[in-house]
Amino acid sequence: MNLKNHNNLLILAKKLVIIQLLIAVFASILLPSGPVLAQEPLTISNIEVVQNDKTATISWRTNRAAYGKIQWGITTNNYKWSLQSGKKDVVQSMTITGLFSETNYYFRITAWDDTTEVTSFEQTFQTKKLSDNKAPTISNVTVAYLTGRTATIQWETDEPATTEVEYGLTSGPYNQNKGDGALKRIHDITLTGLLDGSHYHFRVKSKDKDNNVTTWYDMTFQTKLTEKTDKDALIIYDIKPAAENDVSITQTTAVISWRTNKLAEGWVRYGTTSNLGTTVSTNPPRDFTHTITLAGLTAGRTYYFEIQVRDVLGKEIKTEKYTFTTKSTPQYQTTNQPGTIGSGSVLGATACNIDFKTDLGFFGAYYNLPEGHPDVGLPLGGWSKVGRENDWYSSQYFSMNRVDGNLVFGTNFFPLNEGKPGDPNYFAVNWRAIISVPQDGYYNYEISSDDDSWLFIDDELTSNLNGIHPAKPETRQVYLTAGYHKLEIFYADRAKRNAWFEFKPDNRLKFHPLPTSCEIEDVLDYNNSGVGGGATTSTGSTGQVLGVKTTSGATTTSVSPYVCNPNLGYTKFKALYKTADSPDIWAILETGQKHYITSPEAFNKYQCDWSKVKTVSKSYLNSFPNANLVRTPQDPTVYHLFQRADVKWLKINIPSPTVFVSYPNNYWGNVARIDILDIQSYPDVKLISVKNDPKVYLIENGKRRWIPTAAVFEKYNYEWAEVVELNQIHLDYYEEGATLN
Known part of the structure; x- marks a missing residue:
């Protein structure tokens, strides 16, 4: 072998070694060094629910990125609604809306990726009590009593609320206030330390348990010119009963009444001996005339009583002791009858011998x-x-x-x-x-x-x-x-x-x-x-x-074609519908209208069957007109419901047949009889106007009060979306009141 061939072989050997090294490197990168491991199962964990009265936010984790879906319903293992996530992630959070307050809901979560799907066990939560976002309605604001140094102010609210008065010598800002944090409907407060003969501005405020506040408009009073009224003695007079045959005395009750020369509260102490023993107080607010009914008395018995009062300055006095005797039991009445009711021995020889000429009560x-x-x-x-x-x-x-x-x-x-x-x-x-x-x-x-x-x-x-x-x-x-x-x-x-x-x-x-x-x-x-x-x-x-015959007679029964009990006095329900994207349930009435059932409690009052609720398309549901003229079976008052998309629904009573027929689309046959729970769920209309007239009015105590400017409107935190349009006849029904300032 010559030298040239020998060199060529060496070069070739080197190339082969390099190629083998390169193959080994790539193999170590591309091929696993050990056995192939199985993929870890997909799991759901850390399920949490944060709920209020209308919504619930449900969150959870998975051990790797996955899609998610929630299914829920109001009975166990019966999921009527669902919501699906469009993202693939290890942490998911979705909010379901349109829920009923104080209702148990059942749900389950499904997670999936490209290879696996897993479903959680059934979970449950309860929505909270309906959150009240309606401020108290203040009415009957009165300066009940004035002296040189005091002013007593009283008002009412439609729900329990606090008591507060802001006041001062100018209309604002007010530099003084007095209040009571107790929640009550009747408010009665005395301002003290005032200047005699002075003109004061004031306004009252009340806040309910949900921190909704209503502020009344500015009002005024003027204290007495001197302090004489403050120093006058407190007097009780015109005390009744004044005679044994007083009509306010019956066999078991007695009405005690009296008057005071100053605004005061009072008590009656009474008993069958001069030691008395039982105390009854007057109801708020404080007044000049006072009445207390003593009940549960014994017929033909003599009672002793005395009266004690306290005025707005804290002065107290009491009367001497008086007596009265309750009337004797009539011959036909026997009290404290032993045994069970209905034994036939209650009223004389036979239980039903009630004489229409003589027996009353x-x-x-x-x-x-x-x-x-x-x-x-x-x-x-x-x-x-x-x-x-x-x-x-x-x-x-x-x-x-x-x-x-x-x-x-x-x-x-x-x-x-x-x-x-x-x-x-x-x-x-x-x-x-x-x-x-x-x-x-x-x-x-x-x-x-x-x-x-x-x-x-x-x-x-x-x-x-x-x-x-x-x-x-x-x-x-x-x-x-x-x-x-x-x-x-x-x-x-x-x-x-x-x-x-x-x-x-x-x-x-x-x-x-x-x-x-x-x-x-x-x-x-x-x-x-x-x-x-x-x-x-x-x-x-x-x-x-109420149009229902009350004489007795035979009745027949048959299979009802209705989805709820048709014998409760309501307009009969022919069907129950909802849509796929909302839990709201609508009743289709026999009049061809649809009525929104506002809560599970109302649903149960109608004695409806949950299994008969059917899911339909929005377009089909909307093909039924709303039942916007309603009343209860017991009360003839007719209300018009303002049912508006994305705006709070409101109601207004139609005050007379003349107003009713003044609206061309109103027909008596379209008035739906529904439950009071559904009617009460709609707040009352407070702000009204007439078409083509820019004036807006506040309805208050049966009167309409003009709101002259947008600044005044916004001063009271009114919402323009809550102004509803009436016709002129309806507007004219409300007596004109003072302009709102």
């Missing part, structure tokens, strides 16, 4: 609830059961029967005190009566209670003041036909504080006791038998209430 069955009963001693709040659905009116708690001449007991209504734990609190009463109606027409009544009360006319619920609450009033108007109607009232005191009940009916009506064992027909039979002195009306035995 309300038959009351009284029940003493034990301190350990699960329904008593609870905090303030609503109550779902109605009347006899509660066991408070069962024989195990029965204490006595009696006939009450009237049902105006006022505060401190404590008729039972048997020495049991909890007495005299925690009791229930069921009053029954026959209403004698002289002629067809509308009749008014007022009812107020602390705590629960329910009122039925001919077994139709017309007032529902349920729950544990301070004294709550309600005024109703019902249409009654001539004849006899059944009245039934249920009341309960379930908290350790004042017990209050009052029922004030139309004075054209008469009431006859209706024992628990009797119906109207039984009493009519007694009066038509010749034994009783009364007689039926020429129109027959019973009348009609």
